[in-house]
Amino acid sequence: MTNEELNAALYEKMRAEQDQFTGWLLKLAPKEMLEHSFECTVRQDILISMEDNVLTSDQAQALLRSEKPLADVYKEYQKQQSGYIDEVRDSIVARANSEIRKDQERRAALQNLPVYPHSGEYARKHGELEQYRESRKANISCRVAIEEAISKHYRENRLDDIAVKEVVDTFGYDRTLHVLAVTVQQKDWDGRISRDNKEWAKSMTIPENRMEGGADRNIELIVGSHSGLMNLFLIEVRHSLAMEQSKVKSTDKERPSMLARLREQTQKNAPKHSAKSKEPDR
Secondary structure (H helix, E strand, C coil), X not given: CCHHHHHHHHHHHHHHXXXXXXXXXXXXXXXXXXXXXXXXXXXXXXXXXXXCCXXXXXXXXXXXXXXXXXXXXXXXXHHCCXXXXXXXXXXXXXXXXXXXXXXXXXXXXXXXXXXXXXXXXXXXXXXXXXHHHHHHHHHHHHHHHHHHHHHHHEECCEECCHHXXXXXXXXXXXHHHHHHHHHHHHCCXXXXXXXXXXXHHHCCCCCCCEXXXXXXXXXXXXXXXXXXXXXXXXXXXXXXXXXXXXXXXXHHHHCCCHHHHHHHHHHHHCCCCCXXXXXXXX
16 A cells, blocks of 8 residues: 555544544533543544644554554643644654554564474473463464465465565564464375475474364464465465575675684785895805
8 A cells, every 4th residue: 555545544544433432422411521522622633634644654554553543642642742733743653653663572572482392281391381372372373464464465366575574574484484384284185285395394393282182283373375375475485585594695605704814814914025035044
């Protein structure tokens, strides 16, 4: 979506929220209605400010993720203490930036959260249930993100590159590939998945994870998208990772080792002796 479309979508969401608020307000007794009149006025002014497309695309997307963006902006406004219309605009931007920071912090936390490499039973026996549960929760969120990315970015028989980037930027390669490996292993019978991806999945170590009754917990990580599209997504993830690793190797080759740099510096600083200037032994 363009910046204008994002701002328009946010405006419509806020307008619907304001209509709902007004409907609730009209059902109140007159005295109670007056108590909320200032809030109603400010919320209306926020809507008016939104008509000017005041937000960047990132800011608009951040507020669109909120269930009630208008109420959130009003809360932000209540914290401000300067001029009125400027406060309204500042509140919109401040709330959007706050949502961006929260999203960045959430992504960083997920990126730094390692994939727990053992079963729930192992975690229980070794006092690591908290790590196991956090990782399992992130794994399920990653599966949902993969499904949403495929649904959103598959158009005209093509999966847009942004689909992989969205998931990997949030969950990292390790978790994304873990979820996809579980999916392929569980769907080994599916002919829509390439032989190469099946062989790759077999090379991945996925711990058996069963409940007390014997049910397999790993099935909750199976990507529910069309198997052919999931297969295509996996191909793109593996290709993207290979490209990243290639860049790292290339950089390492170009960067001289510490020993090589020391030798080079020593050679530069060493005194130079000329054969012609050397005195014969007497």
